[in-house]
Amino acid sequence: MAMEGQAEALTLTERIRVNGVPTEASLAAHGTLQWKGGDGGERCLTVESEVLGFEAEGLRITLRAFVGGFQGVSCGGGSLGKRTRRDYVLELPTEEAAIRWSERLRDCINSLGRPKRLFIIVNPFGGKKCGHAIFHNEVKPLLVAADIPYTMQETKSQFHAQEIAYSLDLLKYDGIVCVSGDGVLVEVVNGLLQREDWDTAIKLPLGIIPAGTGNGMAKSLLDSVGDLYSVSNATFAVIRGYKRSLDVITVLQGETKFFSILMLTWGLVADIDIESEKYRWMGSARFDFYSLLRIMNLRRYHGHIQFVPAPGYESYGEPIKQYSSCMGNTILSEQGQANNAKVQSCGYPGPVASLDGLEWRSIDGPFVSVWINNVPWAGEDVMPAPEAKFSDGCLDAVVLRDCPKSALLSLMLKMSDGSYVKSPYVSYLKVKAFRLEPGQRVGRPSKGGIVDSDGEVIARGDRVNNGNQQENLMSYGPPIQMTVDTGLATIFSPR
Numbered sequence: 001m002a003m004e005g006q007a008e009a010l011t012l013t014e015r016i017r018v019n020g021v022p023t024e025a026s027l028a029a030h031g032t033l034q035w036k037g038g039d040g041g042e043r044c045l046t047v048e049s050e051v052l053g054f055e056a057e058g059l060r061i062t063l064r065a066f067v068g069g070f071q072g073v074s075c076g077g078g079s080l081g082k083r084t085r086r087d088y089v090l091e092l093p094t095e096e097a098a099i100r101w102s103e104r105l106r107d108c109i110n111s112l113g114r115p116k117r118l119f120i121i122v123n124p125f126g127g128k129k130c131g132h133a134i135f136h137n138e139v140k141p142l143l144v145a146a147d148i149p150y151t152m153q154e155t156k157s158q159f160h161a162q163e164i165a166y167s168l169d170l171l172k173y174d175g176i177v178c179v180s181g182d183g184v185l186v187e188v189v190n191g192l193l194q195r196e197d198w199d200t201a202i203k204l205p206l207g208i209i210p211a212g213t214g215n216g217m218a219k220s221l222l223d224s225v226g227d228l229y230s231v232s233n234a235t236f237a238v239i240r241g242y243k244r245s246l247d248v249i250t251v252l253q254g255e256t257k258f259f260s261i262l263m264l265t266w267g268l269v270a271d272i273d274i275e276s277e278k279y280r281w282m283g284s285a286r287f288d289f290y291s292l293l294r295i296m297n298l299r300r301y302h303g304h305i306q307f308v309p310a311p312g313y314e315s316y317g318e319p320i321k322q323y324s325s326c327m328g329n330t331i332l333s334e335q336g337q338a339n340n341a342k343v344q345s346c347g348y349p350g351p352v353a354s355l356d357g358l359e360w361r362s363i364d365g366p367f368v369s370v371w372i373n374n375v376p377w378a379g380e381d382v383m384p385a386p387e388a389k390f391s392d393g394c395l396d397a398v399v400l401r402d403c404p405k406s407a408l409l410s411l412m413l414k415m416s417d418g419s420y421v422k423s424p425y426v427s428y429l430k431v432k433a434f435r436l437e438p439g440q441r442v443g444r445p446s447k448g449g450i451v452d453s454d455g456e457v458i459a460r461g462d463r464v465n466n467g468n469q470q471e472n473l474m475s476y477g478p479p480i481q482m483t484v485d486t487g488l489a490t491i492f493s494p495r
Contacts, residue, residue: 010028010029011026011027011028011029012026012027012097012100012101012104013025013026013027014026014092014093014097014101015093016035016090016091016092016093016097017089017090017091018035018043018088018089018090018091019088019089020089020091021037021038023035023036023037024036025090027101027104027105029104030048030108031046031047031048031051031104031105031108031109032044032045032046032047033045033046033047033063045063045065045067045088047105047108047109047112048108048112048240049240049495050065050066050067050068051063051064051065051066051105051109052064052065052066052085052142052145052146052236052239053109053145053146053147054102054105054106054109056098056102058095058098059091059092059093059094059095059098060089060090060091060092060098061089061090061092061098061101061102061105062087062088062089062090063087063088063089063090063105064085064087064145064146065085065086065087065088066083066084066085066086066142066145066232066236067083067084067086068082068083082228082230083228083230083232083233083236085141085142085145112240112241113241114146114148114239114240114241115148115173115174115175115205115238115239115241116148116149116174117148117149117150117151117172117173117174118143118148118149118150118151118173118174118175118176118177118207118238119150119151119153119168119172119173119175119176119177120135120139120150120151120152120153120176120177120179121152121153121154121155121161121164121176121177121178121179121180121184121188122135122152122153122154122155122179122180122211123154123155123161123178123179123180123181123183123184123211123212124154124155125155126180126181126183126184126211126212126213127181127211127212127213127215128281130211131154131179131180131211131212132154134179134209134211134231135152135179135209135211138231138232138235139179139209139231139235142232142235142236142239143235143239146239148239150177151172151173155180155184159187160187161178161180161184161187161188161191162187162188162190162191162194163191164188164191165187165188165189165190165191165192165201166191166192166194166195170197170200170201170204173204174204174205175204175205175206175207175238175492176188176204176205176206176207177206177207177208177209177238177492178206178207178208178209179209179211180208180209180211180212181210181211181212181213181214181215181455182208182212182214182215182216182217182261182262182454182455183212183454183455183456184212185206185208185217185261186259186260186261186262186454186456188206189202189206189248189259189261189489190258190259192204193248193259193347193348194346194347194348195346195347196346196347198347198348199348202248202348202488202489202490203490204490205241205243205490205491205492206246206489206490206491206492207234207237207238207491207492208221208234208491208492209231209234209235209238210229210231210234210380211231213280213286213379213455214378214379214380214382214455215379215380216262216263216375216377216378216379216380216382217261217262217375217377217491218234218380219377219379219380220375220376220377220388220390221234221237221491221493221494222234222237222494223376223377224376224390224493224494225493225494225495227494229380233494236494237492237493237494238492240494240495241492242492242493242494242495243490243491243492243493244390244391244490244491244493245390245391245486245487245488245489245490245491246261246390246391246487246488246489246490246491247261247374247390247391247392247393247394247484247485247486247487247488247489248260248261248484248485248488248489249261249264249374249395249482249483249484249485250350250351250482250483250484250485251264251453251458251480251481251482252350252480252481252482252483253474253475253478253479253480253481254478256473256474257350258453258458258473259348260374260453260454260482261374261375261454261489262373262374262375262378262453262454262455263371263372263373263374263375263378263384263453263454264371264372264436264451264452264453264454264458264480264482265369265370265371265372265451265452265453266301266303266367266369266370266371266436266438266449266450266451266452267299267300267301267367267368267369267370267400267449268294268295268298268299268368268369268400269369269371269384269452270369270449270450270451270452271294271299271449271450272287272290272291272294273287273452273455274450274452274457275290275294275450276289276290287379287382291412292409295405295408295409295412296405298368298405298408299368299441299442299449300365300366300367300368300402300441300442301365301366301367301368301438301439301440301441301442301448301449302365302366302439302440302441302442303364303365303366303367303370303436303437303438303439304362304363304364304365304437304439305317305362305363305365305367305370305397305399305434305435305436305437306320306360306361306362306434306435306437307360307361307362307397307429307431307432307433307434307435308355308358308359308360308361308431308432308433308434309359309361309429309430309431309432310394310429310430310431310432312430313429313430313431314359314361316361316363316427316429317361317362317363318361318362318363319359319360319361319362320360320361320362350483350485351483351484351485355433355483358432358433360435363399363401363427365401365439366401366402366442367399367400367401368400368401368402368403368408369398369399369400370397370398370399370400370436371384371397371398371399371400372395372396372397372398372431372434372436372482373385373388373395373396373397373398374388374395374396374484375388375390376388376418381416382415382416383415383416383417383418384396384398384415384418385398385418385428386417386418386419386421387428387430390491390493391486391487392430392486393432393484393486393487394430394431394432394484395430395431395432395434395482395484396428396429396430396431397427397428397429397430397431397434398421398426398427398428399426399427399428399429400425400426400427401425401427402425403423403425407423407425408425411423411425411426432483432484433481433482433483433484434481434482435479435480435481435482436451436479436480436481436482437477437478437479437480438451438459438461438476438477438480439477440461441461447461447462448460448461448462448476448477449461449476451474451476451480457472458472458473458474458480459472459473459474459475459476459480460472460476461476461477
């Protein structure tokens with residue numbers, strides 16, 4: 001009884017007007033506002049999950065809210081349906097009451113751990129080149145309504161975001177938010193991990209607001225809690241300030257390394273992802289179109305993969321009697337060394353745990369496709385890894401060795417919900433570490449494939465006859481190894 005009395009004492013109750021309608025309203029200590037609507041139905045608004053910010057002037061308090069489609073019908077709350085911006089004007093009876101309610105709202109918002117200042121990186125070139133418009137039309141209004149100051153910078157070229165993250169004064173900000181596709185977020189992670197203070201830098205929360213072609217990370221985050229995939233919901237996730245850990249993958253070949261957070265592909269999926277660039281004007285539809293073209297002219301590649309299976313996946317592949325995890329002896333071609341590349345002495349050295357002594361297993365090709373994933377979705381409508389988690393210390397490997405064209409087309413159509421992994425042609429397994437040795441195309445020994453990480457080519461078996469072609473980060477053929485650092489990064493996530 002004493003606790004109930006204390007709770008009642010903490011709840012503010014007044015006879016007020018809500019949007020001009022007289023009613024009795026209460027504001028609980030935890031931030032739930034309740035009142036009766038004009039039809040007598042119960043209404044409620046929760047500061048944590050629905051209020052962006054507020055403005056107090058005299059007896060009036062204007063709550064700037066972002067509410068779900070079913071909000072206001074009952075006090076069930078939640079973000080069902082499409083969220084919309086809506087203001088609620090509260091008119092208090094006295095100045096003292098207005099001050100008490102304002103202080104209560106301010107205390108509630110301040111207790112939520114929301115970011116106080118953000119650095120926003122906008123990629124104006126990604127996807128359909130709408131990043132600038134998306135920021136100004138959809139993202140900025142929500143940040144302003146939430147009273148969150150920000151500094152915005154647009155990228156001018158590839159790797160610009162990486163340079164920004166490498167040199168940014170991180171003490172000024174509570175997070176870095178990318179209005180872009182996944183590539184810019186990957187660049188930011190790499191920039192942070194190349195810093196001398198990488199161990200504190202990588203703890204800065206990162207946000208992703210979809211404005212690219214694939215948008216796999218944003219889709220994965222929103223889908224994980226059943227939120228509708230949208231720019232506004234992704235922005236609201238950043239504003240609310242809830243965070244989760246994210247695994248980071250170290251991709252290593254000899255003395256060359258970089259860091260990944262999404263996926264690495266070789267074979268069919270990499271060919272589709274990279275070779276469909278000529279159809280970028282089609283947006284995400286380019287993948288469906290080019291998938292059909294590539295399946296009709298299916299390629300298979302010689303190669304070899306090795307992996308450390310996660311518990312429960314030890315039956316895949318064949319055991320390897322002896323394995324050395326020393327990748328430093330891998331010889332790089334002149335091409336691989338010219339571009340990028342030495343393991344930096346001041347940056348993040350990679351996972352501390354040794355791979356020596358672990359049971360490695362192997363699978364020989366030929367392969368149609370090898371797809372390694374860190375999160376469930378590769379794009380807003382492609383779910384290659386339905387069992388992937390954000391920080392389980394595992395990679396989800398999808399291996400396709402052979403498949404009739406008719407069955408393969410059916411598989412591609414089932415990627416939108418992940419059900420394709422049930423096919424007998426698909427090997428789906430979780431691994432702790434992975435090693436890829438890509439080979440040449442079956443029947444075309446002079447032709448190699450593409451190794452693609454997070455939408456960028458890192459190794460190419462064929463030299464492109466183009467004077468402007470950039471050298472690739474790694475060589476095609478020598479082993480490429482992937483290891484996981486569990487929960488190394490932090491990312492803004494919807495609750």
